[in-house]
Amino acid sequence: MSTHESVYIRDDVIRLGQLLKLAGLVDDGATAREVISEGRVSVDGEVDTRRGAQIRPGQVVALDGQEITVVQGEPEIDVPW
Secondary structure, eight states: OOOOEEEEESOOOEEEEHHHHHSSSSHHHHHHHHHHHHHHHHEEEEOOTTTTOOEOOTOEETTTTTTEEEEEOOOOOOOOO
């Protein structure tokens, strides 16, 4: 089953390994390095094995059926009052 979520970043770019950690797809840098080097991560539909690849807003990153779209800025918070 695949899921799709948006992940918000403040800067213009984020490194692939950092994005996987920020999105909660991996627990730490060692795991990020492992899944990237195994070819399990794709960026815009293409496998990317560069942990330091620069990911920009609008790009879609996938790991094991979980997709995230990178969005620049802060998420909107729905306040009930």
